[in-house]
Amino acid sequence: MSPARVESGAPTALLERAMEILSCFDPKHSALTLTQIAELTKLPMSTCHRIVGTLEAGGFLSKGSDRKFRVGTKLWTIAQHAPLSERLRESALPTLARLYEETGENVTLAVLDRGQALYVDRLVGERSIPTISRAGGHLPLHTTGVGKVLLAYQSEKAIEQYLAQPLPKPTPQSITQPDALRRDLADVRKNGYSITRQEMTRGSGSIAVPIMRNGRCVAAVGVIVHLNRLDTNRLVSTLTDAAASIAAELDGH
Amino acid sequence: MSPARVESGAPTALLERAMEILSCFDPKHSALTLTQIAELTKLPMSTCHRIVGTLEAGGFLSKGSDRKFRVGTKLWTIAQHAPLSERLRESALPTLARLYEETGENVTLAVLDRGQALYVDRLVGERSIPTISRAGGHLPLHTTGVGKVLLAYQSEKAIEQYLAQPLPKPTPQSITQPDALRRDLADVRKNGYSITRQEMTRGSGSIAVPIMRNGRCVAAVGVIVHLNRLDTNRLVSTLTDAAASIAAELDGH
DNA sequence: GACTAAAGTTTCATGGGATGGAAGTTTCTG
DNA sequence: CAGAAACTTCCATCCCATGAAACTTTAGTC
Numbered sequence: 001m002s003p004a005r006v007e008s009g010a011p012t013a014l015l016e017r018a019m020e021i022l023s024c025f026d027p028k029h030s031a032l033t034l035t036q037i038a039e040l041t042k043l044p045m046s047t048c049h050r051i052v053g054t055l056e057a058g059g060f061l062s063k064g065s066d067r068k069f070r071v072g073t074k075l076w077t078i079a080q081h082a083p084l085s086e087r088l089r090e091s092a093l094p095t096l097a098r099l100y101e102e103t104g105e106n107v108t109l110a111v112l113d114r115g116q117a118l119y120v121d122r123l124v125g126e127r128s129i130p131t132i133s134r135a136g137g138h139l140p141l142h143t144t145g146v147g148k149v150l151l152a153y154q155s156e157k158a159i160e161q162y163l164a165q166p167l168p169k170p171t172p173q174s175i176t177q178p179d180a181l182r183r184d185l186a187d188v189r190k191n192g193y194s195i196t197r198q199e200m201t202r203g204s205g206s207i208a209v210p211i212m213r214n215g216r217c218v219a220a221v222g223v224i225v226h227l228n229r230l231d232t233n234r235l236v237s238t239l240t241d242a243a244a245s246i247a248a249e250l251d252g253h
Numbered sequence: 254m255s256p257a258r259v260e261s262g263a264p265t266a267l268l269e270r271a272m273e274i275l276s277c278f279d280p281k282h283s284a285l286t287l288t289q290i291a292e293l294t295k296l297p298m299s300t301c302h303r304i305v306g307t308l309e310a311g312g313f314l315s316k317g318s319d320r321k322f323r324v325g326t327k328l329w330t331i332a333q334h335a336p337l338s339e340r341l342r343e344s345a346l347p348t349l350a351r352l353y354e355e356t357g358e359n360v361t362l363a364v365l366d367r368g369q370a371l372y373v374d375r376l377v378g379e380r381s382i383p384t385i386s387r388a389g390g391h392l393p394l395h396t397t398g399v400g401k402v403l404l405a406y407q408s409e410k411a412i413e414q415y416l417a418q419p420l421p422k423p424t425p426q427s428i429t430q431p432d433a434l435r436r437d438l439a440d441v442r443k444n445g446y447s448i449t450r451q452e453m454t455r456g457s458g459s460i461a462v463p464i465m466r467n468g469r470c471v472a473a474v475g476v477i478v479h480l481n482r483l484d485t486n487r488l489v490s491t492l493t494d495a496a497a498s499i500a501a502e503l504d505g506h
Numbered sequence: 507g508a509c510t511a512a513a514g515t516t517t518c519a520t521g522g523g524a525t526g527g528a529a530g531t532t533t534c535t536g
Numbered sequence: 537c538a539g540a541a542a543c544t545t546c547c548a549t550c551c552c553a554t555g556a557a558a559c560t561t562t563a564g565t566c
Contacts, residue, residue, distance in 0.1 A: 074272075
């Protein structure tokens with residue numbers, strides 16, 4: 001009866017809307033005004049206002065003096081109990097710290113999440129080069145050191161499924177030919193580590209190794225370095241030690 | 254007008270329930286079955302099932318093969334964009350790593366949140382002693398090194414408000430007398446660091462210093478050590494350097 | 507492997523809470 | 537200090553969340 005019925009998959013359901021609102025907060029939007037949220041979610045202002053208000057009351061969002069909303073401490077606190085933080089991050093952090101001290105380079109820890117590399121942690125210093133990866137961020141599997149490792153140790157089927165989709169090519173050096181990637185991944189499995197050279201960012205490369213548990217690759221550690229500092233042998237051995245140490249720590253708990 | 258309108262605190266509202274469900278995940282409950290969630294929230298099973306299902310579909314929760322729910326990667330990802338993670342943690346991590354390497358002790362970073370010390374990060378190793386504090390956890394202000402610092406640099410009014418409430422006394426050494434605490438806090442302000450001795454845990458003590466920004470104490474860094482390793486002078490100077498370094502990093506961005 | 511208790515899932519009639527247009531209020535901006 | 541943009545409140549309408557009950561699956565026992 002109502003003439004203007006929103007036809008297709010009505011994105012109704014309060015909860016879904018709330019989750020959509022929270023999902024607006026991403027690397028590019030860490031602080032948003034109500035209007036911006038309404039625009040991003042395409043929700044009516046009044047509805048948006050109400051939901052955001054409830055989320056704020058619950059501590060899931062917090063409003064700054066600049067009238068911008070940010071992710072609240074309550075949500076952050078809950079997230080710290082995700083297995084990701086609880087087991088992996090917590091176990092790996094001391095080792096990552098050592099790795100960072102030893103190499104002075106960008107150190108990253110990632111897991112596989114929805115067909116992408118999810119960066120669980122990273123340590124960056126002044127000495128190290130700027131990177132795109134950031135904790136909580138996703139990057140493609142085939143253009144990053146940690147990503148290649150994570151992909152290489154997947155099942156044949158999963159790998160083919162990944163290769164079947166269109167692959168982004170952020171730099172001219174990015175390898176996007178399925179066949180070339182298959183060879184690359186086979187090398188990773190054979191050597192036990194991956195290398196990338198300018199496949200994600202111009203001027204830098206990376207090396208990564210798997211963290212194995214019960215014969216499965218549960219995560220990957222890697223370093224990102226300036227191309228001319230890519231000292232494979234030294235880095236691989238340091239990384240391998242670190243991976244073993246993290247794996248031991250994981251089992252220890 | 255509306256005849257039977259129950260005006261008083263109707264504990265309704267889907268969203269609030271959803272937030273309550275998510276809040277069930279705390280240090281003691283990182284994995285919960287549906288039934289457990291229903292019990293904790295006192296919600297009817299069917300209602301709980303529906304909400305949990307929606308949260309799972311949105312990636313806010315994830316169901317393991319053990320049919321237990323855990324905090325999902327989506328929620329975790331969003332939380333990484335909290336100012337806490339984005340600015341503080343990210344800026345402080347390299348310094349904390351160095352601190353950890355230098356001292357080999359438990360290193361913690363905390364902010365003030367709802368009248369408690371919220372641990373933003375901690376680094377623990379095999380060498381260091383076990384502690385209760387964990388990233389994402391809350392502890393009282395008056396029984397922890399970082400807590401005393403955070404409290405000491407609050408306004409007079411806020412301090413008195415804190416002292417006015419009943420103060421938990423986890424160990425016999427915990428200082429809960431308002432007057433004794435006032436003196437203690439004055440010392441912290443005078444010296445620029447705090448010391449605790451067995452006020453939270455038997456056998457261990459802690460030292461902490463403030464991280465200042467624009468004349469305000471925005472966070473505190475501390476170490477937790479075995480009592481007989483509490484080498485005040487050395488630790489204070491190391492911590493002060495670290496705090497300055499973190500503050501600089503915060504401004505740099 | 508049958509039996510059973512507990513955990514999880516689906517169903518559905520009902521009414522209470524969500525909805526969003528519109529009007530009112532505050533806060534920027536030039 | 538206008539004028540606009542951002543934000544907040546209001547409220548009649550109606551849709552969707554509700555939860556008891558029935559049903560299905562899983563885990564534990566002999």
